[in-house]
Amino acid sequence: xxxxxxxxxxxxxxxxxxxxxxxxxxxxxxxxxxxxxxxxxxxxxxxxxxxxxxxxxxxxxxxxxxxxxxxxxxxxxxxxxxxxxxxxxxxxxxxxxxxxxxxxxxxxxxxxxxxxxxxxxxxxxxxxxxxxxxxxxxxxxxxxxxxxxxxxxxxxxxxxxxxxxxxxxxxxxxxxxxxxxxxxxxxxxxxxxxxxxxxxxxxxxxxxxxxxxxxxxxxxxxxxxxxxxxxxxxxxxxxxxxxxxxxxxxxxxxxxxxxxxxxxxxxxxxxxxxxxxxxxxxxxxxxxxxxxxxxxxxxxxxxxxxxxxxxxxxxxxxxxxxxxxxxxxx
Numbered sequence: 001x002x003x004x005x006x007x008x009x010x011x012x013x014x015x016x017x018x019x020x021x022x023x024x025x026x027x028x029x030x031x032x033x034x035x036x037x038x039x040x041x042x043x044x045x046x047x048x049x050x051x052x053x054x055x056x057x058x059x060x061x062x063x064x065x066x067x068x069x070x071x072x073x074x075x076x077x078x079x080x081x082x083x084x085x086x087x088x089x090x091x092x093x094x095x096x097x098x099x100x101x102x103x104x105x106x107x108x109x110x111x112x113x114x115x116x117x118x119x120x121x122x123x124x125x126x127x128x129x130x131x132x133x134x135x136x137x138x139x140x141x142x143x144x145x146x147x148x149x150x151x152x153x154x155x156x157x158x159x160x161x162x163x164x165x166x167x168x169x170x171x172x173x174x175x176x177x178x179x180x181x182x183x184x185x186x187x188x189x190x191x192x193x194x195x196x197x198x199x200x201x202x203x204x205x206x207x208x209x210x211x212x213x214x215x216x217x218x219x220x221x222x223x224x225x226x227x228x229x230x231x232x233x234x235x236x237x238x239x240x241x242x243x244x245x246x247x248x249x250x251x252x253x254x255x256x257x258x259x260x261x262x263x264x265x266x267x268x269x270x271x272x273x274x275x276x277x278x279x280x281x282x283x284x285x286x287x288x289x290x291x292x293x294x295x296x297x298x299x300x301x302x303x304x305x306x307x308x309x310x311x312x313x314x315x316x317x318x319x320x321x322x323x324x325x326x327x328x329x330x
Contacts, residue, residue, distance in 0.1 A: 045082050047115035048095065050108040053085055055097040071106035074113055079103060082117040098123060143196040144205055147171065148179035149188060155180075178202060185209040190219050193226035194255060195248025208252075211259045225258045226251040 083100025097104060098121065107116040142150065151165045166176045182205050183191070211217070229251040233243045244250040276290040287300040300306040309316065 046118050046120055048085070048118050049114075050104055050116045052093060053083075053095045053097050053104055053116065053118070054088065055101060055104065067102050067106045067109065070102055071110050074103070074106050075110055079107065079113070079117045082119045084121055085118045086121050086123045095120065142169075143198045144179065144200065144202050145182070145186065145191050145194070146196050148183040148186075148205075149191055151176050152180055152183045175202075178206070182206060182209050185212055187219055190223050190226065190255075193223040193230075194251045195226075195230070197248040197252045198246060199249060200252050204252075204256075208256060208259070211256075215259060217259060222255050222258065225254050229254045 081100075081103070083103050084098040085095035086098055088094040088096055095118070100118075104116055107113050147169055151162075151169060154160065154165050155162065162176045162180070163173050166173045169176070171179075179202070182202070186205070186209065212219075212222075230247055233247040233250070236243045276288045278285055279287045279289055285301060286305070287298065289299075290297045300309065
């Protein structure tokens with residue numbers, strides 16, 4: 001293999017190793033990226049007109065970063081990492097983007113750079129989506145709500161069933177089922193208004209869903225609340241004021257605050273504790289009696305009397321029971 005060929009292949013290898021410290025799920029990510037690397041069908045990096053590259057992928061991120069800084073860097077230093085594309089199955093001379101949306105957009109909107117550097121791979125739809133997810137997760141894992149919406153979209157488009165989508169997203173099938181139930185209630189509009197909200201996991205999203213259902217909340221109102229947080233953050237940036245570290249998390253919190261805290265369930269008051277009743281014989285305390293949840297508790301002061309009661313318990317209880325029945329009949 002030539003030195004240039006090695007360099008080109010190492011570009012995808014470097015992406016595959018970008019998140020190697022994150023554990024077992026990254027093994028699947030690495031395999032997907034290496035499969036994409038092995039599918040590259042040319043010995044060179046292509047320079048393509050960005051207008052011949054179509055991005056028809058299922059969207060997996062809610063808040064793609066602005067490309068202005070990247071565009072400026074590419075204009076000064078060049079595009080160091082190629083995008084990955086595959087040939088369009090219907091239109092000769094056109095390509096479908098596998099990953100590298102920000103790089104493609106940066107070149108497409110540049111007045112100084114005319115061509116986008118790209119690797120061309122032979123991938124089917126499934127392999128392309130797998131590579132797209134894996135490349136993104138190698139840089140930063142998708143948030144819970146991003147995975148939920150992405151899974152819902154993949155299933156809706158016939159990409160696969162819940163088990164197959166779970167494999168691609170490196171989660172369990174049960175996780176996909178729970179995520180889909182959240183995505184159904186939250187909806188795309190509210191999720192996009194809030195944003196990815198990294199750090200807000202499944203339990204808090206599920207709590208939000210329950211609160212929305214309890215109040216039959218108007219989604220449009222919640223979208224307005226979330227958008228207002230983002231608008232305020234943008235205005236603060238213009239003014240040079242401090243903004244939340246993650247505006248999407250702040251938007252999530254604002255929506256939660258709008259819905260309020262669910263009232264605590266009304267607990268049934270416990271009955272007052274039964275008082276112990278003193279028993280006397282000849283004016284002196286002989287013991288005590290207390291009603292409990294299981295019956296009656298009898299304590300006798302005099303040990304000898306207690307021993308006798310223990311021996312005569314069967315006869316005593318029969319006699320007392322007979323007296324009780326006669327009283328009931330009278």
